[in-house]
Amino acid sequence: xxxxxxxxxxxxxxxxxxxxxxxxxxxxxxxxxxxxxxxxxxxxxxxxxxxxxxxxxxxxxxxxxxxxxxxxxxxxxxxxxxxxxxxxxxxxxxxxxxxxxxxxxxxxxxxxxxxxxxxxxxxxxxxxxxxxxxxxxxxxxxxxxxxxxxxxxxxxxxxxxxxxxxxxxxxxxxxxxxxxxxxxxxxxxxxxxxxxxxxxxxxxxxxxxxxxxxxxxxxxxxxxxxxxxxxxxxxxxxxxxxxxxxxxxxxxxxxxxxxxxxxxxxxxxxxxxxxxxxxxxxxxxxxxxxxxxxxxxxxxxxxxxxxxxxxxxxxxxxxxxxxxxxxxxxxxxxxxxxxxxxxxxxxxxxxxxxxxxxxxxxxxxxxxxxxxxxxxxxxxxxxxxxxxxxxxxxxxxxxxxxxxxxxxxxxxxxxxxxxxxxxxxxxxxxxxxxxxxxxxxxxxxxxxxxxxxxxxxxxxxxxxxxxxxxxxxxxxxxxxxxxxxxxxxxxxxxxxxxxxxxxxxxxxxxxxxxxxxxxxxxxxxxxxxxxxxxxxxxxxxxxxxxxxxxxxxxxxxxxxxxxxxxxxxxxxxxxxxxxxxxxxxxxxxxxxxxxxxxxxxxxxxxxxxxxxxxxxxxxxxxxxxxxxxxxxxxxxxxxxxxxxxxxxxxxxxxxxxxxxxxxxxxxxxxxxxxxxxxxxxxxxxxxxxxxxxxxxxxxxxxxxxxxxxxxxxxxxxxxxxxxxxxxxxxxxxxxxxxxxxxxxxxxxxxxxxxx
Numbered sequence: 001x002x003x004x005x006x007x008x009x010x011x012x013x014x015x016x017x018x019x020x021x022x023x024x025x026x027x028x029x030x031x032x033x034x035x036x037x038x039x040x041x042x043x044x045x046x047x048x049x050x051x052x053x054x055x056x057x058x059x060x061x062x063x064x065x066x067x068x069x070x071x072x073x074x075x076x077x078x079x080x081x082x083x084x085x086x087x088x089x090x091x092x093x094x095x096x097x098x099x100x101x102x103x104x105x106x107x108x109x110x111x112x113x114x115x116x117x118x119x120x121x122x123x124x125x126x127x128x129x130x131x132x133x134x135x136x137x138x139x140x141x142x143x144x145x146x147x148x149x150x151x152x153x154x155x156x157x158x159x160x161x162x163x164x165x166x167x168x169x170x171x172x173x174x175x176x177x178x179x180x181x182x183x184x185x186x187x188x189x190x191x192x193x194x195x196x197x198x199x200x201x202x203x204x205x206x207x208x209x210x211x212x213x214x215x216x217x218x219x220x221x222x223x224x225x226x227x228x229x230x231x232x233x234x235x236x237x238x239x240x241x242x243x244x245x246x247x248x249x250x251x252x253x254x255x256x257x258x259x260x261x262x263x264x265x266x267x268x269x270x271x272x273x274x275x276x277x278x279x280x281x282x283x284x285x286x287x288x289x290x291x292x293x294x295x296x297x298x299x300x301x302x303x304x305x306x307x308x309x310x311x312x313x314x315x316x317x318x319x320x321x322x323x324x325x326x327x328x329x330x331x332x333x334x335x336x337x338x339x340x341x342x343x344x345x346x347x348x349x350x351x352x353x354x355x356x357x358x359x360x361x362x363x364x365x366x367x368x369x370x371x372x373x374x375x376x377x378x379x380x381x382x383x384x385x386x387x388x389x390x391x392x393x394x395x396x397x398x399x400x401x402x403x404x405x406x407x408x409x410x411x412x413x414x415x416x417x418x419x420x421x422x423x424x425x426x427x428x429x430x431x432x433x434x435x436x437x438x439x440x441x442x443x444x445x446x447x448x449x450x451x452x453x454x455x456x457x458x459x460x461x462x463x464x465x466x467x468x469x470x471x472x473x474x475x476x477x478x479x480x481x482x483x484x485x486x487x488x489x490x491x492x493x494x495x496x497x498x499x500x501x502x503x504x505x506x507x508x509x510x511x512x513x514x515x516x517x518x519x520x521x522x523x524x525x526x527x528x529x530x531x532x533x534x535x536x537x538x539x540x541x542x543x544x545x546x547x548x549x550x551x552x553x554x555x556x557x558x559x560x561x562x563x564x565x566x567x568x569x570x571x572x573x574x575x576x577x578x579x580x581x582x583x584x585x586x587x588x589x590x591x592x593x594x595x596x597x598x599x600x601x602x603x604x605x606x607x608x609x610x611x612x613x614x615x616x617x618x619x620x621x622x623x624x625x626x627x628x629x630x631x632x633x634x635x636x637x638x639x640x641x642x643x644x645x646x647x648x649x650x651x652x653x654x655x656x657x658x659x660x661x662x663x664x665x666x667x668x669x670x671x672x673x674x675x676x677x678x679x680x681x682x683x684x685x686x687x688x689x690x691x692x693x694x695x696x697x698x699x700x701x702x703x704x705x706x707x708x709x710x711x712x713x714x715x716x717x718x719x720x721x722x723x724x725x726x727x728x729x730x731x732x733x734x735x736x737x738x739x740x741x742x743x744x745x746x747x748x749x750x751x752x753x754x755x
Contacts, residue, residue: 051161051384051594052154055358055367056147057391058589059109062121063142066128067701070100072394073121077102079148079393081284081350090116090289098123101134105286107146110388110590110598119143148393151358153368154270162276163384163594166256170288172333173275173295174255179331180299180324182216186251190217190242217242220258264298265305272305282310282349292334293342296324297349310349317347362440363391365450366567366587374600375591384594389587390434395699399425399437400444402694407442410672410690414681421680424451424566424671425691426585427699430662432604433574433583436699449675452566457656457673460560460649460684461521462569463542465576465618467530467558468518470541473614475738480515480617481717486525491555499555501527504650504683515735518621519629521648523559530558544609546571546582560649569660570669576619577662579706580610612709613738619645619706620736622661630685631661634693643704644696648684655679657687664702668695711739 060076062068077093082102085092094101100121107114119140122130131140154160166174178185184192192215214222221241245254265272265281272281278298279287290298300320301308310317322343328334334342358364367389375385407421414421419442427437440450449455471478486509491499501523503509509522517525530538535553542551547568554561564572567585575582583606590601622645625631630648638644646661657672657680670688674680680687714734 051163052152053383053385053387054149055151055153055364055387055389057150057389057393059147059388060145061142062119062128062131062145064128064130067126068123068128069126070095070098070123073100075397076145076148076393080146091285102145104143105146108386108592108596109144109146110386110592110596110601113596114144114146117143147388150360150389150391151364153371159273160267160270160277161260161273162280163260164256164274164276164287166252166259168287169259169275170290170295172292173287173290173299174259175331175333176292176295176299176324176328177259177302178216179327179333181219181302185216185255188215188217190244190246191215191239214238215242216258217245217254220254220261221245223261223263224257262302263305264301265309284350291342292328292338293321293325293345294348296328296342297321297347300324310347311351314347314349321347359445360391360393360396360438361445361447362450362452363389363396363435363438363587365440365453366435366438369453370586370588385599386592386594386596387588388590388592390429390436390589391438391587392436395427396437398698399427399439399695402691402698403439403442404444406691406694410682410687413686416680420674420678421672422451422675423691424455424669425695426452426566426570426669427695428570428574428585428667430574430577430665430667431583433578433585434589435585435587436666437695438587451671454565455671455673456563456565457671458560458651459562459564459569460651460656460658461523462572462647462649462658462660462684463557463560463562464518464521464526465622465647466541466545466572467526467533467538468514468621469545469576469610469614469618470533470538471514471529472617473541473611475613475741478514479737479741479743480513480621480735481737481743482514483511484514484517484525484529486510486512486517486522486528489524489528489531491527491531493555501556501559515621515624518647519624521625521630527555527558531555541610542572544582545575546584546609560651566669566671569658569671570667573660573662573669574667575609576615576622577667578606579612579619579709580608580615581606582609613711616706616709616712617736617738619704622646623704626661631659631689633685634689634696637693637697641703642700644700645704646692648689650683650685653679654681654683657682658684659688659692661692661696662704663696663700664704666696666700668692668699670695708736712736713739713742715742 060073062073074093074095081091083092084094086094090103091105092103100123102119102121104117104119106116118134120130120132120134121128122132131143132138133140152160182192218238221238260274260276262275263271263273264275264278267281272278275287275298278301279285279290279294282298283290283294285294297310297317297320300317300323303320307313308317308320325334325339325343329336329339367387371387403423403425407423408418411418411421421442423439423442425437425439426435428435438452440452441448471482472480486503488508489501491501493499503523504521508524509520512520512522512525514529517529535555535557538558539551539553547564549564549568551557551562571582571585574585583604586602588602591599593599623643625648626634626644626646631644631646634644634646642663644661644663646659649656649658649660655673655677658670660669661667670692672680672682672687672691682688714736717733717735
């Protein structure tokens with residue numbers, strides 16, 4: 001009897017222990033499910049993806065009277081990957097001589113959404129003469145072509161995607177996807193035991209893994225939450241998280257997430273996720289424009305984007321597409337008579353992968369540099385921002401072509417080895433400081449050292465306008481007609497050291513007018529003037545022109561012994577171009593969310609730092625540089641009635657060749673040199689000016705015509721005071737002066753050849 005009592009006690013003990021273990025296991029499972037539930041909801045409801053920010057060039061504005069060649073518009077359309085076709089499909093164009101028919105794509109501009117349109121554009125003599133909406137048969141005053149995507153700022157995980165809403169996805173794609181991957185998606189609860197059993201039997205019969213039993217929900221969980229390791233723990237987690245996902249979210253929400261998350265290819269180091277981007281990556285088309293064959297190819301890639309890569313394995317891709325087309329036919333998603341047509345058709349995949357490394361990496365550096373001032377890196381790399389910049393692809397390409405053509409010529413002229421010369425060039429709008437083109441080196445597509453932003457070199461005579469501007473800011477003492485002494489000078493630098501500056505032509509020119517001294521870039525008269533004014537005063541003027549770095553107060557600074565980058569030089573000349581208003585150089589016009597909501601705009605920010613009268617006078621002197629001084633060879637290419645102003649710069653031993661100057665609508669800075677700082681045997685006028693002139697001729701459309709400030713008056717003065725040639729003495733010239741500071745008798749000065 002006692003044996004049975006003991007036995008019953010032991011059984012009850014075991015039963016109790018089992019109950020306790022079961023309770024603990026249940027509590028553990030509940031706790032684990034609670035943990036998984038929090039993880040699922042936090043990630044799914046939060047910022048689901050790190051979406052890269054996309055950076056666009058300026059949109060191309062079209063209007064009657066715009067100066068534009070048909071070939072230029074065609075170039076930009078090719079850059080945008082428009083197809084030349086007589087069909088009126090979205091993303092196509094057709095050109096007949098001076099008429100171009102454009103079927104534009106829809107686009108979310110920073111100013112709002114613009115739908116696709118079918119436009120006829122007529123040209124005559126390099127100008128647009130008419131814009132006609134072909135669908136409405138009405139004339140348009142204005143039309144904007146979507147901007148070129150110049151690059152993206154990508155997340156740390158190097159994942160790229162274009163997010164789409166489920167209502168933006170063609171129903172045929174959704175039906176095909178569900179037909180191939182999960183026909184019971186809308187009826188199961190996250191896992192499908194029947195599908196698992198069916199796949200298991202198929203795999204046993206084949207003796208290999210030929211079929212999977214995962215639902216779309218499980219595939220999403222695997223991609224979104226879990227690693228790719230094939231363990232029983234991961235499969236259990238996958239099933240539990242799938243059930244939780246289905247518990248909290250609708251089928252449409254889960255399907256939309258899947259459409260944006262699924263891996264569909266690789267672009268270099270970046271993985272392509274989602275059908276939205278895959279459509280552009282393979283076909284350069286938006287989802288809504290895909291045909292059934294293209295949809296079949298994309299859906300087929302879900303099984304294995306690398307194995308069925310249509311660019312690397314086209315035959316495999318065609319076989320996989322056939323499988324999907326067959327399913328489309330069997331489910332009545334594809335008419336039987338269309339099956340053979342799509343099955344026999346080419347894959348239609350674009351040879352070139354879009355959205356790779358930026359075509360314009362130097363300008364892209366400027367954008368990133370300016371963005372860092374306003375946005376944290378994590379926002380730029382994950383918030384899906386849309387950045388609209390000021391880059392003009394037409395001017396950028398024209399600048400690159402000018403450089404590519406000129407550099408070999410200049411190397412032969414200077415007897416340099418091939419590819420010795422390096423280059424930097426910047427083009428901005430004269431009024432706004434908007435950067436239209438930027439070149440950071442002779443390898444336009446290469447990443448690396450950006451000379452336009454980072455190269456710090458002596459600027460030579462480019463600094464001289466700051467010296468003369470300092471003088472002209474004191475109109476009681478200095479005028480354009482004021483005579484300076486161009487004769488030998490010794491500057492005491494202390495400790496028994498003397499600096500003896502010389503002119504480029506190794507001659508002295510006696511008494512010269514201030515305007516003639518600058519026009520001919522005389523060193524000695526400039527040094528005499530600068531030492532009289534005082535180095536601190538010249539330094540203050542440089543600050544007013546926009547130079548922010550510390551300026552060494554050495555006498556040699558007056559002749560350009562000062563390191564500046566091309567972008568800093570541009571800031572100087574931009575301020576002169578803007579009549580004394582300091583306008584920051586900018587590469588960004590606005591930033592929006594992916595949906596088009598404007599986050600910030602980058603308005604033109606100006607601050608007047610110099611007197612308009614002084615800047616007007618120095619501009620007139622810089623015009624004289626071009627008409628009779630060191631820049632006069634520019635008119636070998638420019639029309640003689642096209643007014644420009646500028647200044648050359650050459651440094652010691654011909655190590656740097658510079659030219660900076662402006663027209664009515666463009667400011668351009670060009671630098672040439674060698675990275676190792678060896679001599680390049682080129683002056684500013686003999687080197688950089690050649691490229692500057694080419695770029696100016698191709699990009700500037702408006703002659704310089706500076707508004708005359710109220711306090712400026714004009715008077716005739718002797719030509720001897722104006723130019724260095726005495727033969728011109730009998731001719732009088734007209735110069736501007738600040739009102740109230742016109743010297744007595746200067747209305748008509750008699751030339752004295754003895755002076």
